[in-house]
Amino acid sequence: MSRFAAAIEVGLAGARHEIRLILTSWTGAAILGIAQPAVLLVLVVGSVADPAPAEVGRGVVGVALTALWSFTVWTGAGVLQGDRQQGTLAACVIGVPDLRLVVIGRSLGVNIFAGLVVAATMTVTLALLRQPVRVGSVGLVTLGLALVLVSSMVVGTCLSCLFLLSRFGPQISAALMYPVFLLCGLLTPLTFLPVPLRWVSDGISMRWGMRLLTEAMSGRFDPVALGMLVGLTVAYAFAGAYAFARVTDLIRREGTVELV
Amino acid sequence: MSSLGLWRIGETMRMGYLDFRVANPWRVNAVTLWPRAVLQCLFFTVVGQALAGGERDFAFVGATVLAIALSLSVGVASVLTTEKVSGTMFRTRLAGPVSMRLIAARAVPWVVEALVMFVLATVCVGLVVDRMGLALAILRLLPVFALMALSNAAAGLALATIAVGRRAEVLYGNALTYLIIAAGGVVVPTTRLAWLDAIGAWLPLRNGLLAVRGILADRPWAMHLLAEVGVCLLWSLLAVGGLAYLDAKARRSGVDAFE
């Protein structure tokens, strides 16, 4: 089998494993995938009497990305944290496949699951609100969603290696939620951000995903947003790969992380 | 209450504080939980402002109470889950039926932290959104928010008694928080789902928030405050009943939610 095929196999096995884990601890998924997007959609769309199609489109995209980011920080970044608590981290660290491949696969599983559950929840909620949604370009929206999912997966992988070093990973994860919500303009216009902070949001891939998808909902293609989303994701991937290698080496060298 | 009884309550509170401190070192909370409370308040203020076409006062007042919900809808359940994880509930039961007084005494640090985060969020966000005057007016109503914290804590504990045997504390607690956001008149006055608003009347924080808004706008508020007291008592009774039920079930049938 070629190395590429072997890598795909490892990734898919990791994704399958992570989805099974999420299903056995479904309470967290229920909050992130059902409660949060449903409530936010009720607020953002359901509190306005007769919203304009563009407003609805923006709201739907914003809520979807908010839920996806929440999944990323709580579940995606927590992939190895969970293993650390259960004592299964050693097997991952001394596994034959590259640990990064395994974690990418497991993050992929998180994002696939998140995408499906959030989509289902939002469909049901919009039906309850009797709120139609106009999609300008199905192709562009599909492309945008796929790219955002990949970007979330990469971010989740990067964060998970940092959380290997800290026992307070869940607290750090939770603290990262709202800064990204605000900086990426997911549910609030970026114009609300103080000008000095706007350059920070330019460095977050989710912000460009939001712009790409909002434009796509209105049937427009934003090449700058696409380029920035792809470029930042690739940059995160390289930074994450390097950080991961350093962190695992550090763990083996210092011996201070409980692996079993 | 006798001096012995007071001493016991004091010791229980001390135990609750030690337990709380171990699980929530203040250095970690200062870097993670407190900023999260502030940012959450800011986030929902800004969301409410966006939905209200630029007017932010309504959302700001409502968003400040979410700092309370953050600690007390989910966090307070750990008073019971700690017993489960440590396997120590049987020792508490050896002293007699587990009383809500004991559990409430253990929960005091959570209530205190909730109010600290509420004050922090109000001041910080008030500064950021240029509403310091409103923030100070909110802080002058601290006793009302203390009542709201108590009713939120009671609701959190009541749900925890149901959740603890199902390993679903996080789900129930977070569901309560999100229900409060959706139906509590926190960020927006109402939504298109009338049944949701009806549910909100029975949730902690909602009636207290109406009382606060009434006081700030010089409108009638007393009935709303009474309603919040009523909600607090209702959830407290549910918590007492839930705990008694778990206790009785463990003694009679041997099925213990804490094992």
Next chain:
Amino acid sequence: MTGPAITIRDLTRVYGRGETAVTALDKVSFDVRYGQIVALLGSNGAGKTTLIKVLATLLLPSAGSVTVAGHDVVRQPKPARAVAGVVFGGDRGLYGRLTLRDNLRYFGMLAGLARRDIGARIDQALAEVNLSDLAGRRVEALSRGMRQRLHLAIGLIRRPRVLLLDEPTVGLDPVEAERVRAIVARLRDEGVGVLLTSHYLVDVERLAGRVVLLSDAKVAADMAVDEFARTSGFSATVTVRGKGPVPDWGSDPAKLVVQATSARGDADGWEVDLRVREWSAAVFRHLSSLFDGVTVYDVKVRETGVEEAFLAISRRAAP
């Protein structure tokens, strides 16, 4: 398979730096051959688990060289991992809410198995540890002994040539412990090189051919098991229950009794343990002559095992 299964030369592992540095292993050297079980003994904190972790590539050595099946664990960690099975055991290290099959599937993937091979290997591994009937059950529903066997199955999933076992029988009842020992013995007979740590010295006596004793981060002994047992200085313990005056063992010109405990009881009935340098019929007759004038109710003889040797050496090594 040529060459040793495990080679350790001057292995040193230090935790921390400066004044707070702790040396867990200090120039440790020994080998493990294929088809051999070496028991690694030592008191708590002696460095046993640290050594297993270095072999498993979980920890990097501070100095020295370690090879597993000829692969250097620092320069060639991946091939070293591919040939070694690691069993840490205990209640952790398993996904409790998943089934046995799901656990093995994931760990099999981590062990480097390809998708086409994994199904068959899972079945084989479960059969090797007699857990086939429970493949679809959640791990959290298993008893401790079953979980330990599952740990073993995970360690065997890739048919390792080298097996590292860290306390494989801890917390098991005697029946389960014997089951685990039978599996390990079978692997040895199949040519697997095994390094085993255990506080249950019956594991060592029944399984190991050689003992390496760690004391204070260093190798204090490295020898065959029966030779190790003799290092205690006595080959048997004779327990005598009797009545009457207690003989004076020190007056025996043959000095057969190396050590005697104080008699427990009084002149109406006492019990004493005698450690003798060697044990034979002649020794028995000689001891009998020392009991003239004593009413002997019972005599029990226990050959010196690993535990006595371990205690004796540990006492000698203690500050």
